[in-house]
Amino acid sequence: MPDNAQLLLLDRDVVESLSSPDDVLEAVREAFVLHSRREGRIFPVVRQALATGGVFGIKAGDVSSQNLLGFKAAGLWPGNRQLGGDTHQATIMLIDPATGRPTCILDGNAVTTLRTGAAGGLGLLQLARPDSSTACVFGTGVQARAQLSYALRLMPTLKAVRYVTSAGQRDPAFEAHFSAHCDIALSSDRNASVAESDVVITTTPGRGALFDLDAVQPGTHLNCVGADTTGKRELPEGLLQRARLFFDDRTQAIQIGETQWAPDTPGIELGDLLTGSAAFKRERHDITIFDMTGIALQDLTVARVLFDRASQSGAGTAIAWPW
Known part of the structure; x- marks a missing residue:
């Protein structure tokens, strides 16, 4: 040897x-x-x-x-x-x-930070409306920065960002990091910010629903990062059934992602869109969800x-x- x-x-x-x-x-x-x-x-x-x-x-x-x-x-x-x-x-x-x-x-x-941010960016390119101009981000941690960085990099139409913190307080460092690239400010009403946004990005510990079901308007796309363990969730009950659902891996999504809360919901793996083995034509009223559990x-x-x-x-x- x-x-x-x-x-x-x-x-x-x-x-x-x-x-x-x-x-x-x-x-x-x-x-x-x-x-x-x-x-x-x-x-x-x-x-x-x-x-x-x-x-x-x-x-x-x-x-x-x-x-x-x-x-x-x-x-x-x-x-x-x-x-x-x-x-x-x-x-x-x-x-x-x-x-x-x-x-x-x-x-x-x-x-993990980089590849999850990149995966979210690919999800936006495939699923969000190309003319999306407003975004709401839940969280201001490492992953929130990664997701928003790729979003702004890949979707130059995004101009206004509202962010939500668990304590409802401003995060000056988070604002400063992005202020040169968009109009960014703390949300004063999470439901209103979701309703006004074309893109919603959730990057929290997944302790429970972050907003009300009725806040999500037709045409919204959601990148969901926080549900990565059994029992975690960020989305309200009933939203998966209203949306077109996509995931990185169906089995993982059912086990540890948002899809665990509605495991029979039909969906498409993002890779199948990239290879052309599945097709999706977004209608303006579609609500789309990318359930991101991260694959090896x-x-x-x-x-x-x-x-x-x-x-x-x-x-x-x-x-x-x-x-």
Whole structure:
């Protein structure tokens, strides 16, 4: 057995330095296409509550034609707020499918943020009205920033953004981050803001419905990020049945996404729209929902790009990992 094998470590700063919005967008698009064509596999999700109060999960998959195999171990630890840390923690490992040896460990927080934002952007391009000009965002955290960044990048027609916080207070840093790109302000009435918006983006911990059913007007598109565990929800009862439903993966959406609350609701996987194996022609009165649970292939395609780029540039830290 070789004793000179190495394992490459890519921390948060390296991941962010090697990433670009366009590269991540294309890698996520590839993940959706691979999933639609069944050229990439996603394995059953592990999602379990812990005695510590955290939630731990594993998302894994492979693409045999690319010799791509790996997983992301991730979850939510609310107690990290008191420690001054991020409540979401994630680590990605790429593995050589021929030997089972790990080849790269990456900071999964940065990858998750980027790939989820890109997935939301693709959802908007496929599902939202092309002339959408107003948006309402629930939350101002890391994922809210990622979602809104891609939304503004990919839909230049978006000009006015209202955001909702759990405490109903302004977030000056969030406003400052986007003020050069849109008219952004705190919502004074969440139902009114939803009713006035062409696009609604929900990025909360998913503790319950964020607005009333009647607030959602015909023609609205919703990107829903927060429901990623059994029991979580952000949408009001009855909305799924009124809408055209889309998801990244139907099985996951039924297990841990918004679709768990109406599992018999028909829907289409976004990748099938990208490959043309399914078609959707939006009518102006359609309400559309993208139930985003995040699939392992998104993590793996982005991680592969970063691993290749780091290997070529010498970025990251290589450590001995002998057999």
